[in-house]
Amino acid sequence: MLSARTRAASTTVFVVDDSSEMRRYLRLLLELDCYHVETACDGSEALRRLDEGFMPTVVLLDLQMPRLNGFRTLRRMRKLYPGLKVIICSAEDDPRKLRLAAALGADGHLAKPVQHLYLSAALERCLDENSRPLPNPAATVITLPAPASQDS
Numbered sequence: 001m002l003s004a005r006t007r008a009a010s011t012t013v014f015v016v017d018d019s020s021e022m023r024r025y026l027r028l029l030l031e032l033d034c035y036h037v038e039t040a041c042d043g044s045e046a047l048r049r050l051d052e053g054f055m056p057t058v059v060l061l062d063l064q065m066p067r068l069n070g071f072r073t074l075r076r077m078r079k080l081y082p083g084l085k086v087i088i089c090s091a092e093d094d095p096r097k098l099r100l101a102a103a104l105g106a107d108g109h110l111a112k113p114v115q116h117l118y119l120s121a122a123l124e125r126c127l128d129e130n131s132r133p134l135p136n137p138a139a140t141v142i143t144l145p146a147p148a149s150q151d152s
Helices: 004-009 018-030 043-051 070-080 095-103 116-128
Strands: 012-016 036-040 058-061 085-090 108-111 140-143
Touching: 012 018, 012 043, 018 036, 018 116, 036 043, 043 058, 043 070, 058 070, 058 116, 070 085, 070 095, 070 140, 085 116, 108 116
Parallel strands: 012 036, 012 058, 058 085, 085 108, 108 140
Antiparallel strands: none
16 A cells, blocks of 8 residues: 555645635645645636546535536536546535535535645545445545634
């Protein structure tokens, strides 16, 4: 089995988020873990890149984006690229919307603001399952909590 750092070096993470600050933040965290990172500013750009032949190992997908939101993007990704691993990375906390994302095929969910440890754990779990198909992805989605606020 590959070490986490060796596996990360050969893994491409595709960050799809309309916030340039969030894309930069996630890129920084991912590059600290030695992942190769590509970004897109919305679902339309992400799908265009995939249609052009770019095939990441894992996608971190925001739900709340203009033009083509995360739900519609996820639906199209699942239809066109069924084996692609997708982790929702969103501030959305409505349980109905998170269940919808799971039903559409999300492999996991990270709550914003994202902590480095949770991001690393979600990616490791997603990559560990890379060779094992899930019988019902909606039943196995992992939701990692948002960090607890620290009042000073």
